[in-house]
Amino acid sequence: IPVYAADYVLADYGTGAIMAVPGQDQRDWDFAVEYDLPIVRTVQPPADFEGKAYPGAGSVINSATGEVSLDGLGVEAAKAKVSDWLESKGVGERTVNFRLRDWLISRQRYWGCPIPIVHCSSCGEVAVPDDQLPVSLPDLRGADLAPKGTSPLAAATDWARVACPRCGGEGHRDTDTMDTFVDSSWYFLRYCSPHDADAAFDPEQVRRWAPPDHYFGGVEHAILHLLYSRFFTKALHDMDMVDFVEPFTALTTQGQVINRGARMSKSRGNGVDLGEQLDRYGVDAVRLTMVFSGPPSDDIDWADMSPAGSVKFLHRAWRIAHDVDDEVGVPPTGGDVALRRVTHHTIHEATKLIEAFRFNVFVARVMELVNATRKAIDTGPGAGDPAVREAAETMAIMLSLVVPYTAEEMWHELGHEPTVAMAGWPAADPELLVEQSVTCVVQVQGKLRARLDVPPDIDDARLRELALADPMVQRAIEGREVRTVIVRAPKLVNVVV
Numbered sequence: 001i002p003v004y005a006a007d008y009v010l011a012d013y014g015t016g017a018i019m020a021v022p023g024q025d026q027r028d029w030d031f032a033v034e035y036d037l038p039i040v041r042t043v044q045p046p047a048d049f050e051g052k053a054y055p056g057a058g059s060v061i062n063s064a065t066g067e068v069s070l071d072g073l074g075v076e077a078a079k080a081k082v083s084d085w086l087e088s089k090g091v092g093e094r095t096v097n098f099r100l101r102d103w104l105i106s107r108q109r110y111w112g113c114p115i116p117i118v119h120c121s122s123c124g125e126v127a128v129p130d131d132q133l134p135v136s137l138p139d140l141r142g143a144d145l146a147p148k149g150t151s152p153l154a155a156a157t158d159w160a161r162v163a164c165p166r167c168g169g170e171g172h173r174d175t176d177t178m179d180t181f182v183d184s185s186w187y188f189l190r191y192c193s194p195h196d197a198d199a200a201f202d203p204e205q206v207r208r209w210a211p212p213d214h215y216f217g218g219v220e221h222a223i224l225h226l227l228y229s230r231f232f233t234k235a236l237h238d239m240d241m242v243d244f245v246e247p248f249t250a251l252t253t254q255g256q257v258i259n260r261g262a263r264m265s266k267s268r269g270n271g272v273d274l275g276e277q278l279d280r281y282g283v284d285a286v287r288l289t290m291v292f293s294g295p296p297s298d299d300i301d302w303a304d305m306s307p308a309g310s311v312k313f314l315h316r317a318w319r320i321a322h323d324v325d326d327e328v329g330v331p332p333t334g335g336d337v338a339l340r341r342v343t344h345h346t347i348h349e350a351t352k353l354i355e356a357f358r359f360n361v362f363v364a365r366v367m368e369l370v371n372a373t374r375k376a377i378d379t380g381p382g383a384g385d386p387a388v389r390e391a392a393e394t395m396a397i398m399l400s401l402v403v404p405y406t407a408e409e410m411w412h413e414l415g416h417e418p419t420v421a422m423a424g425w426p427a428a429d430p431e432l433l434v435e436q437s438v439t440c441v442v443q444v445q446g447k448l449r450a451r452l453d454v455p456p457d458i459d460d461a462r463l464r465e466l467a468l469a470d471p472m473v474q475r476a477i478e479g480r481e482v483r484t485v486i487v488r489a490p491k492l493v494n495v496v497v
Contacts, residue, residue: 006031014097022053029053043075105179108151110140112177120164120171129165135173151175185228186236188212188247203241215248216296222253252357255299257290272302284403285310291402292363314406317370317399321392321410325383328415335387336380337432342372343391344432350398351425359402366398389414397423442467444476444495460487467493 022032023041045054060078063070068085070078086092114135116128138159145152153175164171192209193202233247259271288310293300346369353362373391400407400420411420442450450472486494
């Protein structure tokens with residue numbers, strides 16, 4: 001077997017010696033071309049593949065000897081078969097290589113969990129007994145905690161000096177603290193039994209509550225924090241302390257608030273003076289602006305936002321609650337049907353949007369309800385209609401998720417006792433969700449020519465008749481022969497001439 005030295009091979013990867021496979025690795029391909037080495041493909045590329053080395057899946061080729069053939073197998077099946085063959089011959093065995101390195105968790109700072117180790121001149125490093133855990137930090141308020149080459153805890157001599165748990169002789173605590181990633185890797189398990197004084201967490205409570213259904217965090221957490229959380233969870237699973245191997249069921253990484261393209265940083269600060277924004281617009285308007293700006297995962301540039309517009313909207317919503325002129329508890333069933341349909345469609349859609357984390361669209365639907373209710377008050381049945389109260393109460397409950405202070409004021413204006421948070425989520429009436437009519441699009445030669453309001457249960461024949469009779473459609477046909485009419489009741493008719 002020819003052996004070559006190549007600068008792209010990592011010395012610390014495995015043994016530092018690798019098998020070159022130019023047919024499936026572009027670096028090996030380039031090396032083979034440079035030194036005029038044969039290139040033999042061992043995985044069949046797709047027929048439309050136009051590259052050089054093919055690293056994808058496919059059928060194994062050119063991989064047969066007198067004793068074993070892998071040709072025609074998938075890559076994973078071929079790996080399994082050749083491993084079985086090598087083990088049967090007694091010349092090799094399966095193994096898993098881990099590219100894990102030691103994690104240095106000690107930090108020379110005050111803030112962090114003390115390392116529960118006592119150093120003894122006779123016994124060496126001795127773990128603090130379970131009945132003395134957790135080790136608490138000493139009270140160093142007022143002390144100089146600036147770095148001096150040693151951990152600040154070393155200055156707390158009364159705290160650091162302690163008897164050896166094993167021999168009772170003179171010892172001293174470890175004065176380093178743990179990397180905070182050690183704590184944040186499993187804190188969610190502690191939430192299941194936060195008052196347990198005997199253990200880090202109660203496994204039975206963890207079995208009841210964990211793993212978390214959804215994790216929201218910044219994208220910077222997606223590497224180290226979540227990696228460490230997985231490591232801890234898998235280790236705890238191997239110790240039979242948890243029943244799951246993944247710490248979180250689902251993940252959403254939220255975006256950042258930037259300002260004129262600049263991101264927040266330790267040197268530049270937040271970029272946006274939050275205190276000034278709160279003083280100027282109020283916390284509800286700022287919160288609403290952020291939620292309405294876009295999906296949670298997107299960055300937003302505060303320079304493009306309009307908290308002043310949010311203030312105006314909240315005034316409009318509050319004014320509706322103030323204008324309602326109907327007694328609390330009056331059934332809405334006798335109210336304006338059109339407005340009730342808008343309200344219950346909003347409830348139906350908003351419920352699904354919240355569950356899908358589409359909070360910006362949820363706010364948009366509430367805004368549409370505010371507009372419809374304002375119209376009903378000003379030019380419709382009026383502020384005394386029971387449907388208006390139903391709409392106002394619905395928007396107060398929904399807005400409480402985003403603007404709790406304004407929603408509470410609305411709830412008070414509507415004559416209710418605190419608090420709107422205890423009101424419960426409204427339920428949509430299925431009968432009010434049934435469409436009385438739908439809009440059918442009529443196309444001629446693929447171009448929009450007419451819109452028809454039709455019953456949702458209209459049949460194909462009747463819809464075809466209405467579409468061909470429409471004046472705009474007749475003008476588009478201009479006496480030409482209709483070759484075919486494609487009907488997709490109740491929403492589409494396409495006329496081909």
